[in-house]
Amino acid sequence: MDIFKVLTRGASVKKETGLKAKAADYSVINEKNANHKKDNNEGQITKELDFFRNKRIISEVENGKEEKTRENDLNEGDDSGSEDGEIIKPVITNAAEASALRKSYKGNVSGSDVPLPIGSFEDLISRFSFDKRLLNNLVENGFTEPTPIQNECIPVALNNRDILACGPTGSGKTLAFLIPLVQQIIDDKHTSGLKGLIISPTKELASQIFIECFKLSHKIFLEKKRPLQVALLSKSLGAKLKNKVISDKKYDIIISTPLRLIDVVKKEALDLSRVKHLIFDEADKLFDKTFVEQSDDILSACKEPALRKAMFSATIPSSVEEIAQSIMMDPIRVIIGHKEAANTNIEQKLIFCGNEEGKLIAIRQLVQEGEFKPPIIIFLESIARAKALYHELMYDRINVDVIHAERTVLQRDRIIERFKSGELWCLICTDVLARGIDFKGVNLVINYDVPESSQAYVHRIGRTGRAGRSGKAVTFYTKQDSVAIKPIINVMKQSGCEVSKWMDKMAKLTKREKESIKNGKAHTERKQITTVPKTDRIKRRRQQEMIVASKRRKNEGL
Numbered sequence: 001m002d003i004f005k006v007l008t009r010g011a012s013v014k015k016e017t018g019l020k021a022k023a024a025d026y027s028v029i030n031e032k033n034a035n036h037k038k039d040n041n042e043g044q045i046t047k048e049l050d051f052f053r054n055k056r057i058i059s060e061v062e063n064g065k066e067e068k069t070r071e072n073d074l075n076e077g078d079d080s081g082s083e084d085g086e087i088i089k090p091v092i093t094n095a096a097e098a099s100a101l102r103k104s105y106k107g108n109v110s111g112s113d114v115p116l117p118i119g120s121f122e123d124l125i126s127r128f129s130f131d132k133r134l135l136n137n138l139v140e141n142g143f144t145e146p147t148p149i150q151n152e153c154i155p156v157a158l159n160n161r162d163i164l165a166c167g168p169t170g171s172g173k174t175l176a177f178l179i180p181l182v183q184q185i186i187d188d189k190h191t192s193g194l195k196g197l198i199i200s201p202t203k204e205l206a207s208q209i210f211i212e213c214f215k216l217s218h219k220i221f222l223e224k225k226r227p228l229q230v231a232l233l234s235k236s237l238g239a240k241l242k243n244k245v246i247s248d249k250k251y252d253i254i255i256s257t258p259l260r261l262i263d264v265v266k267k268e269a270l271d272l273s274r275v276k277h278l279i280f281d282e283a284d285k286l287f288d289k290t291f292v293e294q295s296d297d298i299l300s301a302c303k304e305p306a307l308r309k310a311m312f313s314a315t316i317p318s319s320v321e322e323i324a325q326s327i328m329m330d331p332i333r334v335i336i337g338h339k340e341a342a343n344t345n346i347e348q349k350l351i352f353c354g355n356e357e358g359k360l361i362a363i364r365q366l367v368q369e370g371e372f373k374p375p376i377i378i379f380l381e382s383i384a385r386a387k388a389l390y391h392e393l394m395y396d397r398i399n400v401d402v403i404h405a406e407r408t409v410l411q412r413d414r415i416i417e418r419f420k421s422g423e424l425w426c427l428i429c430t431d432v433l434a435r436g437i438d439f440k441g442v443n444l445v446i447n448y449d450v451p452e453s454s455q456a457y458v459h460r461i462g463r464t465g466r467a468g469r470s471g472k473a474v475t476f477y478t479k480q481d482s483v484a485i486k487p488i489i490n491v492m493k494q495s496g497c498e499v500s501k502w503m504d505k506m507a508k509l510t511k512r513e514k515e516s517i518k519n520g521k522a523h524t525e526r527k528q529i530t531t532v533p534k535t536d537r538i539k540r541r542r543q544q545e546m547i548v549a550s551k552r553r554k555n556e557g558l
């Protein structure tokens with residue numbers, strides 16, 4: 001069967017054999033690996049985020065139903081602590097072992113009194129009296145060995161130190177801040193109220209962090225057999241807090257976007273004065289011009305003198321480092337890999353398309369050549385362009401949908417769920433999904449439009465090649481991208497990709513060009529996306545208008 005037919009196959013075909021089986025089975029594309037992939041992905045989909053189950057969890061947490069289940073769980077026995085006296089020897093016991101381990105994953109850790117990294121999760125038991133229930137939750141979720149960013153950041157946080165951490169996309173930064181946070185809440189079980197606050201730039205990412213945190217704190221009880229309470233600050237929870245339907249003392253950890261949090265704090269519905277651990281995920285985004293004021297407001301509302309602060313991202317430009325150094329107390333800086341590079345599991349490629357029409361032709365060529373292997377994410381620079389490409393690819397009968405800020409939360413959730421389950425093969429989006437979102441099996445990322453900065457590029461292509469998997473990223477560029485493409489070539493070089501001589505020569509940025517990129521002026525206005533001749537477009541629009549008018553007449557009973 002040719003690849004184009006496979007791609008344009010509708011969801012109805014999948015229903016015959018069941019969603020999971022189909023989601024797992026890209027067999028037509030890679031027949032050799034069919035069985036292997038099927039086994040892997042089936043497990044992954046059931047274990048991974050069943051999105052509607054997650055939605056239920058969010059609302060059950062708000063409505064308190066979850067507590068009942070957890071109370072029942074309590075009767076199954078609390079095996080926290082290490083009362084059985086079993087002593088597990090830490091794997092990393094001295095500076096020489098630490099240095100060898102760091103060398104193996106190109107870790108650069110600096111600051112005063114840097115603690116030894118952990119060599120395994122078991123190390124935590126002997127070194128930090130780690131909660132066994134928490135360790136069990138890690139293992140039950142399939143996390144048996146720490147990733148490098150976790151090797152380093154967990155002991156730093158458990159030593160109650162401020163952290164500035166930078167590690168590749170998809171390398172496990174979420175657990176690197178969640179594991180010590182949950183342990184610290186357990187250790188602090190005698191004080192009630194909000195102690196841990198995690199800030200994320202988007203709702204989707206906040207929701208993903210919440211689910212991870214929820215799984216990690218499963219069956220963990222604090223003083224008086226009270227379950228550890230985690231919440232996502234959703235619109236409805238915000239309203240309940242404002243109306244005092246729920247007490248703001250109820251939760252131990254809250255995950256939120258900046259604006260929603262500030263809204264609730266300003267209405268005095270949530271008190272941040274006792275927060276002891278404040279974590280900024282995607283910190284460079286939260287301290288750029290879009291969010292810096294809100295982040296500052298949050299910092300001011302957290303009045304606890306011993307407040308521990310942590311910043312995590314795959315990209316930390318020097319401007320953010322400066323801010324971090326000014327707001328943190330004697331921080332430890334953890335860098336895994338090269339700070340300016342992308343994840344080395346991603347094969348990166350540039351395609352010159354000449355002009356805008358050339359980009360559509362390039363996509364069709366990828367399809368023809370069998371390079372368009374789902375699941376695929378395509379990034380564009382604006383909502384209008386994302387919508388336009390969606391219509392073009394729909395017209396080509398590709399199994400595609402689009403996410404951007406104008407779609408409702410419900411629409412966005414549904415599309416993400418369909419993409420995660422494998423029902424939807426190609427997802428078009430703006431930068432709203434560029435950061436943090438963990439779609440595990442993405443095969444290919446296409447930058448239909450050159451991203452506005454090297455950081456945006458690293459995050460966009462980081463939606464593939466996650467958790468040790470490999471992935472591909474293709475960036476289209478035209479004559480008008482001659483400046484904007486330069487930082488991308490530099491990232492490719494830093495990530496160890498082969499760069500031809502002419503590309504290398506082209507990558508050198510003048511002072512003026514650097515300035516124009518910094519001010520977002522490297523792009524000029526792009527031409528509309530379409531390969532359909534103007535007369536055909538007018539014909540299509542007229543047809544559409546006639547259909548709408550006919551429907552309206554029918555509704556009006558004419």
Ligand SMILES: Nc1ncnc2c1ncn2[C@@H]1O[C@H](COP(=O)(O)OP(=O)(O)OP(=O)(O)O)[C@@H](O)[C@H]1O
Pocket residue numbers: 142143144145146147150167168169170171172173174175313314435436437438440462466467
């Ligand atoms: N110790 C571990 N063992 C196995 N898998 C892990 C481990 N830690 C994290 N993962 C998995 O790795 C994937 C990527 O993790 P995560 O989303 O935290 O990456 P990230 O570094 O925050 O990426 P990004 O920079 O894109 O936000 C997730 O699917 C997560 O479940």
